[in-house]
Amino acid sequence: MLVQKIQTGKPYSVYIGNGLLPQVGSIFTEALPDLSGKSVVIISDSNVMPLYCETVKNSFQDTGCRVYTYEIPAGETSKNWTLLGEVLEYLAGLEITRSDYLIALGGGVVGDLTGFAASIYLRGISFLQIPTTLLAAVDSSVGGKTAVDLKAGKNLAGTFWQPRAVLCDTDVFGTLSEKIFLDGVAESIKYGILRDKKLYENILHGGLKNNCNNIVASCIAMKGEIVSEDEFDRGTRELLNLGHTFGHAIEACSSYEISHGHAVAIGMSIAGKVSCQLGLCSEACSEEITAALQTLGFDLTCPYPMDTLYQIMLRDKKRRGNTIDLILPFEIGDCRIYPVAIEKLEEITH
Ligand code: NAD
DSSP states (O other), rough: OEEEEESSSSOEEEESSOOOOHHHHHHHHHHGGGGOOEEOOOOOOOHHHHHHHHHHHHHHHTTTTTEEEEEEEESGGGGHHHHHHHHHHHHHHTTTOOOOOOEEESHHHHHHHHHHHHHHHGGGOEEEEEOSHHHIIIIITTTOOOOEEEEEEEEOOOOOOOOOOEEEEGGGGGGGGGHHHHHHHHHHHHHHHOOHHHHHHHHHHHHHHSSSHHHHHHHHHHHHHHHHHHTTSSSSGGGTTTHHHHHHHHHHHHTOOSOOHHHHHHHHHHHHHHHHHHHHSSSHHHHHHHHOOOHHHOOOOOSSSSHHHHHHHHTOTEEEETEOOOOOEETEEEEEEEEHHHHHHHHHHH
């Protein structure tokens, strides 16, 4: 089992390996003695619950915990106020106390909703993450961003609330569809392009299939490093948005028909091209990023004209007055936050 420490205000560990799920109760209880004998509420979705909940439930019961479960419908539409309220009412109905724990068993949707509920129930209780998608393992389960969506857009309401521990049993990726696995591949290679050429090459050469635990651990280590530098997203953490400014615009244009990971992959390819146009990286670098993403299986055809994406990007969170912070590659393994004037962006995208 690999262990990564995340050095946030309240540090925590991420456990990564194969076949860990049946031992999850004892691994967490050993790390967190205050968990022993408490009530735990497992929140999962309608796809993951029948696959993995029984194993997790039994494992916690074996350690003497009282275990409750709550199922939400699978899919992004579950990240909403109504469901958040229903989860809170369920917790209150069970008389869950401040010393009990919530457990997010699922992908990023379950993780974001459960984290949000944990952060506001009784003004904050502990929660654990058991990510079951590659995307949740390398990205959303670590770092403490929680959220629900509003009518005006995704993730518009949320909190920063770190989990007390995270456990990733990479065997669970075996039941993911190829498309959902690929979403996580985009977020994984993002770390390589950002700061680690070797990681980029390992992923490109099939590392996520052949050497999954080590690659996942390296991605988590990098996310942890960046988050510990800037836990509350006021600077360096923006780096994690490589490909996301364009990606979010693509997702929004498609009414979320194009998945997040696929949109980010297209966005990273566009970021390379924009960086090249601004003279920040070579044409070879930009072309290599595009070719790598295609090799990994992404269709990078952007179905929307750039000026349509530009209109949406003007509303991006990273806009500051007349400039917008883009995350741009200077070379593979070296990306930087680069403020671009709105007029310049308009010129490039038209
Ligand atoms: P998801 O949670 O919707 O999971 C994708 C699908 O896979 C769902 O249908 C789910 O039921 C299914 N699934 C999950 N695990 C499975 C398994 N092991 N076997 C079979 N099916 C399984 O989506 P996601 O891609 O994991 O996460 C996307 C969400 O994460 C978005 O809401 C996004 O905003 C959020 N996110 C949050 C952060 C953060 O820092 N908090 C970062 C990135 C993304």
